[in-house]
Amino acid sequence: MNQHIIQKAKETIAIEAAAIQRLSGFVDEQFEATVRAIYQSKGRIVVTGIGKSAIVAQKIVATLNSTGTPALFMHAADAIHGDLGMVQRDDMVMIVSKSGESPEIKVLVPFIKNFGNPVIALVGATDSFLAKEAQFIVPCSVEKEACPNNLAPTSSTTAQMVMGDALAVALMTLNGFDGKDFAKYHPGGNLGKRLYLKVADVYVHNPQPKVLPNASLKEVIVEITQKRLGATAVVQKNNTIIGIITDGDLRRMLNKSSTLENINAADILTPQPKTIAADTLAVEALEVLKKYDISQLIVAENNTYLGIIHMHDLVREGII
Incomplete structure (x- = not known):
């Protein structure tokens, strides 16, 4: 049957x-x-x-x-x-x-x-x-x-x-x-968000973790822990981006180093981090995150630090 x-x-x-x-x-x-x-x-x-x-x-x-x-x-x-x-x-x-x-x-x-x-x-x-x-x-x-x-x-x-x-x-x-026209007629729901939601609409709700290059290891860990984005930007005093430090960078450093004395942010950071402009569609940020298999992106304008957008933000907004 x-x-x-x-x-x-x-x-x-x-x-x-x-x-x-x-x-x-x-x-x-x-x-x-x-x-x-x-x-x-x-x-x-x-x-x-x-x-x-x-x-x-x-x-x-x-x-x-x-x-x-x-x-x-x-x-x-x-x-x-x-x-x-x-x-x-x-x-x-x-x-x-x-x-x-x-x-x-x-x-x-x-x-x-x-x-x-x-x-x-x-x-x-x-x-x-x-x-x-x-x-x-x-x-x-x-x-x-x-x-x-x-x-x-x-x-x-x-x-x-x-x-x-x-x-x-x-x-x-x-x-x-085209897609922009489609967004006009589909403003609601997750589909609409994929077509109109921008990085600027998302990252502004996050804290802005950042440290100076001479920040101590403790200061880096505290900043990442308190801001809860799994990373911190490393910037000059004028907010120019030097690099990024993620949870992963900390783990790799701990695995390699025999001593933690005198280690500062400049010793740990990843230079030339992936960045994205604030006026970019959030769905494009998702594509960058997936392409490079990373969890967060620095939001920047002319290499000036604005904040961080995290994969979890896109999940929360229904982009994923």
């Missing part, structure tokens, strides 16, 4: 994967014309559907909005009971449907066309009512559903979702939508 479950699950994945691969054949001049029409539109793209296709339409709207193409969702059943008022003069309307023959779609399409709004059919059946009435067609037909009875929307909704992503990503390219 368990083997039967595993087999059916794998068959479902294989059938849906094949359906997605088949979509490449539908990305042609007609697809390009649709993308360019949306790009050149002065209005929004209103995406609608019925049943499972309505759920897919909502996802497509969310993806379009988050990638720079203004969009809104309109349920096809609600549209013919008042929600058509959300469609403005310059908007385009994309209807998501497998059959293109749903009663709600057949009622809705003539109204949209009477308003003068272009209709895009993201449709499985290219010989359907919807396809024939639309100005733009984005085919997403599948050979069969993953459902054993070939009834429940499975492969077809997956294909709709993927074709919606293809449209969104193509529009991103035309719009020149």
